[in-house]
Amino acid sequence: MFKYVMLIVIILLLGCNNSKKKELTTEEYIELSKMHIERLETEQETRRIKYEFERKISSIFLLSSELRHESVYSDKFKEIVKPLLEEAIPIYNLSPTDVKYIQSNLLYIGMPEFLIFLSWGKPTDLRRTTTQSGERVQYIYRDLGSTKYAYTENGILTAWQN
Numbered sequence: 001m002f003k004y005v006m007l008i009v010i011i012l013l014l015g016c017n018n019s020k021k022k023e024l025t026t027e028e029y030i031e032l033s034k035m036h037i038e039r040l041e042t043e044q045e046t047r048r049i050k051y052e053f054e055r056k057i058s059s060i061f062l063l064s065s066e067l068r069h070e071s072v073y074s075d076k077f078k079e080i081v082k083p084l085l086e087e088a089i090p091i092y093n094l095s096p097t098d099v100k101y102i103q104s105n106l107l108y109i110g111m112p113e114f115l116i117f118l119s120w121g122k123p124t125d126l127r128r129t130t131t132q133s134g135e136r137v138q139y140i141y142r143d144l145g146s147t148k149y150a151y152t153e154n155g156i157l158t159a160w161q162n
Contacts, residue, residue, distance in 0.1 A: 049091055050091060050092070053087065053088065053091055053114075054114050056084075057084065057114040057117055057118070058114070058117075060080065060084070060117075061117035061121065061122045061123075077121055081102070081118050084118060085099065085102055085103075085118055088114075088115075088118070092112070098111075098115070101119065102115060102118045102119045105119050105120060106119060107119055107120070107150060107157055107160050108157070109157060109158065109159070110156060110157065111156070111157040112155060112156065112157075113137070113152045113155045113156065113157065116139065116150050116152070116157060120139075120141055120148070120150065121141070123139040123140055123141055123150075124140050124141055124142040124143075125139075125140040125142075126138065126139050126140065127140070133153075133154075134153060134154040135153070135154060135155075136151065136152065136153050137151070137152045138150075138151055139151075139152070146162075148160065148161065148162050149161040
């Protein structure tokens with residue numbers, strides 16, 4: 001039903017265009033509308049895949065107690081991260097540089113929040129702040145007497161502190 005409503009709306013919108021462009025036939029309107037609907041469906045599917053992947057990352061790194069005491073340098077941690085990283089590459093079009101940073105346990109400004117978990121692992125603690133401009137999160141990593149912090153704003157890394 002939604003497809004047909006979108007098709008009618010697009011046809012009406014295209015038909016209201018009063019510019020001096022070539023007039024399209026009804027068949028051309030329908031074909032353009034179908035292409036537009038397919039693009040919307042593809043974008044929606046891509047968003048769904050990214051959402052599901054980010055939920056998986058969150059459940060592994062934020063909810064699971066399995067990684068609570070695992071060092072990012074341990075074989076167990078690397079065993080868990082490797083397939084996730086391989087899965088993330090095509091979903092997010094990760095560059096070889098992104099992959100290298102994660103494999104080297106490094107961060108970079110602008111890094112998506114879920115990649116922080118692949119790079120630094122499960123945080124020891126986190127603090128959320130909601131502001132008018134969105135959500136800020138401070139991820140706290142305590143390990144062998146040292147503490148590191150990663151700061152995100154609306155899901156993007158804005159700073160870190162060693």
